[in-house]
Each structure stands twice: as structure tokens, then as C-alpha cells.
Amino acid sequence: MATIDRTFHVDPATMHLYIESLGKIGWQDECGAVRLAYTPAWMEARKQLSAFMQAAGLEVREDAVGNLFGRLRGEDDSRTILSGSHIDTAPCGGKYDGILGILAGLGALKTLREQAGQPRRSLEVVALCEEEGSRYHATYWGNRAMWGMIRAEELDALRDADDISIGEAMRAAGFPPERYHEAARSDIAMFLEMHIEQGRILYDEHVELGIVEAIQGILKFQVTVHGRAEHAGATPMDIRRDAFQGAAQMALDITRQVEERGRPAVVTMGRWDVRPGGVNVIPSEVRFSIDLRHPDEATLRQLARVCSETCESVARRRGLEVTVEQIENYLPAGMDTALQQTLIASAKTYGASWKYMVSGAGHDSEQMSRHVPAAMLFVPSVDGLSHNPAEYTPIEDVVRGVNVLTATLYQLAY
């Protein structure tokens, strides 16, 4: 049974200062927080964070792709316990997604340095440079760089809306892209991430903390349906090959089957493109996206088969051609059970209410857990809002989470 030897109380005013200072950077009135990778707002946020890390007495360094680290060196410095999250935002984000996990790690390390001195094992807080994939389709860029998973061709192939490659953006921000491989590390022992829930379960149920058991898997597909463009008036219904009617039926049939499977399975078809797009023309080609999620790998794969078989059988019945192409693939990620137990022991020590949860959103911990033991702690999001400028977590909920993280890190590192 995991135990907690000592509790800590982080300073609420310091956490408030951290959140408000970073929240201002890149804030646009009509939109919210905008700190896209390698942009001036992103640079400014890293500069402010770096100053906070230095003031907290941490050794600050950045790697070749722009991940920023603050280290509290241990007596044994051969491996490090890492805590943090991502510094980039969704296109119009809020003041908490990602950044709160960094500030939690910073608050924890500051408190430990001041109140417990040098740890036995090294501790580091990390601001991962890119997680959201907002500017580039480069989801988990910073994380992948740390594990040597970036491929050289991505530096030129990944382009933003202005056709600037990620390599060019890195160079402009002061990170020569040809050095990307230097970001790889082999000394990470484990990873802990505090994050806002981004959903409304904790908020609605008045539970103070979420202990994440697994991050659900995400499979994304692009479906293309081909029929025949014909006159909308002159072609009888029974001989049409209407790509849209077929695609709509595929979407409904898939939805019904996922609904029958029940929670937590979810499916979304959010992007549609109908061609040629005339009011009086039978659609000849339809493309739509499928975003399918479930925390259990076997179930996820089975539901993926349901999607492709449904598309094929509808196409056959309606004389259409269909291709179902998988465009993204993130398998479910289990969080480390020993770390979960230590987080729970810590929550209990503070008298905090908690529950096990499955994360519906992807997180840096998903990538980390492929390489080292990883765990996540959720704090509530008011009204479940996230990826939204109104995203909010009261300071007492923040402080509770950071306290639990601090005591957990103490248990692991001292």
C-alpha cells in the first residue's frame, strides 16, 4: 500500500501569480489564449516561465526543439522524475489547458526546494513545446522529440496555413532544425502530469480530483464515397447513385451501432465535403471524417471494423464505391498503477475526494506512458469548459491538486 510521509502546502498567491502572468501572454480579446508553436507569444511565455523557474531556484535549460526544463538536482542525478505538460494552446484556448500542468510542477518543485531541500533523486519540471497540433499537424512534437521519434522529413513536410515549414519556424525561433535529434533523452524515470479535466464529470459530481486510469485510444478515418453526378430532376430515385445519401446512411448506421455499445464509446463525423456542391446536382463524391474513441484496445479495434464494414455494405447496396483510410492512430494508454496508488494515498492524506477516470482527451502522458511509467491527476473544469477562453478552475482546486502532486513527488524523490 502506498504511503505518504509528509504533506506540503503550496502558496496560493504564488500559484495565482503564475496563472495570471502566463494567462496574459498571447491573449487576444476576440479569441482567448493563442500560443502556437514557435510564434512570438510562445517565445514570450517561455521567457516568463524561465524567469519563474530561475526565481524558484531551479537549473533552467532548453533542448533543441524548444522544450524547457527546470531541474532540482538530486544526490543521485543519473535519472530524473519529470512533471509538466504543454505550453502551446488550442487556436483560441484558455488559461489552464496545458500550462496549468507546467505551473503545478513548478509550484511543487519550488515548495520542495524551500521546505525539503535537496532530493535523493533529481526532479524536473517540463514545458513541452507542442502538444495540440494547432499550428502544424505535429501533435506531441515536443514529446516525440524527447523520445527520438521525429523523422527528418517532417521538418519540411509539416507546414502551417501560411506554408511555413516547421523547420523554418524553428530556425526563426532560434532552434536550428538540423539539431532536432539532440532533444532525445534516456534519463527519464517517470512522468507525472496534472491537467484540467476538460470535461464536466468532476464538476457535476463535486469530486475534487480525478485519478486517470487510462487515456482512451483515438482512431481517425477519412471516408471517400464515389457515386455519379446527374440531374436532380430527371433521374428517378431508384436508379441514382447518390454519394451523399450513401454517406449519410453510413454515418447513421455507424452512430446507431456505437450508441448501442454504450458509454464510453464515442464517434464523431465532424468534417464533410460534398461535391460538386450544386443544389440541383446529385452529389458524385463525398468525403467525411470519423473520429472514434474507446479506452479498451480490443473494443476500439472491433468498433473500427464496424465502421469499415458498415461503409462497405451501404456502398454495395447503393451501387457506390467507398474507401476508408485510417489517418490517425493513437492506441489506448494505461497509466502506471503504482503511481496511481501514490497519487490516491496523497489525495487521502489531504482529505480530498477523488475518483478513477478515463481521459477522453489525448495528453502528453499518453506518449510518455509508451516509454516510462506515467500518471495523470485531473482537477475540475468549471462547467466542463475547455479549448475555450472561459476555461476556469478556482484557485482552491488548483492548490489542492498541486499539494497532492507535491506530496507525491516528495514520496518518490526524497
Ligand SMILES: [Zn+2]
Ligand atoms: Zn492539454
